[in-house]
Amino acid sequence: MRRTLFLLIFGFAGLGALLSLGIWQVQRLAWKQEVLAEIDARISAAPIGLPSQISESEHKYLPVSVSGEMQPGEIHVLVSVKQVGAGYRIIQSFSTEDRIILVDRGFVPTTAKQTDRLTGPMEVTGNLHWPDEIDSYTPEADIDSNIWFARDLPNLAAALGAEPILLIARSQTDPGVTPLPVDTAGIPNDHLQYAITWFGLALVWAAMTGYFLWRNRAPSESDPQ
Structure with a gap:
């Protein structure tokens, strides 16, 4: 009984931690998508004149x-x-x-x-x-x-x-030069892959926990019939 209880506690604690990490990555994915959408909107906005005072924090993109x-x-x-x-x-x-x-x-x-x-x-x-x-x-x-x-x-x-x-x-400045405009393609957004990884590990953890619980409860050859 103690061994079963330990397996249950250990198994559900690990499963809960892995699921929490997966859910957190899903939340981060939604946040990152909003950030990228804001950057895309900023990049494609109507151009203005060059500001007199320029700083990276205020004027990037x-x-x-x-x-x-x-x-x-x-x-x-x-x-x-x-x-x-x-x-x-x-x-x-x-x-x-x-x-x-x-x-x-x-x-x-x-x-x-x-x-x-x-x-x-x-x-x-x-x-x-x-x-x-x-x-x-x-x-x-x-x-x-x-x-x-x-x-x-x-x-x-x-x-x-x-x-x-x-x-x-982003405008053509010479017939032989191809503009490479700023975009969000180079900004990392790996949260979906991380979420899939954590949820995959949670599935494996749940399967292993179930297996060990079954093995713990299954009668061995030396048990009395």
Whole structure:
């Protein structure tokens, strides 16, 4: 009887914990979906002018439209695009009436690395962004070959003589450059997988608990008949 009671307590306690974790992940999934929907709505909103005071906490994903001049000189950030392959993001400085910012014009294949691109007066529409692409494994930029491995805003700004403010273009700025607009595809949302994992473990736990209870109650060959 004590062994059965122990199995019941242990089994239901573990089952309850696993189910609670699964339910929590379902709740987190709903929360994350709301957050992503808000970000999507913010990204696709009508663009406004560039604010005079800009901060990441207040203006991340803000859609803006700027007029000015695309400056000569560009930085190539190595990326890979699905169904296309390797290529480069083209980063250049852009002068407005009162400031110089960075513009991510979009993607070109590796074969177009040295192609001349349009500069001079133009209007660019896109979203402000602060990419988080730097970690301990990120290689240093190959300055001689002009190959960078991440959009490191402070260093990009220093190299191009601009403020560390990045506008990701969603409008075409050159016939040979494909815009890579900001979206939520790169924001992790693994809560459904976590929920399935916890509920799966709960099912296995319940089955094992039932098996041990049955085995505990089943008569052994040495029990008297």
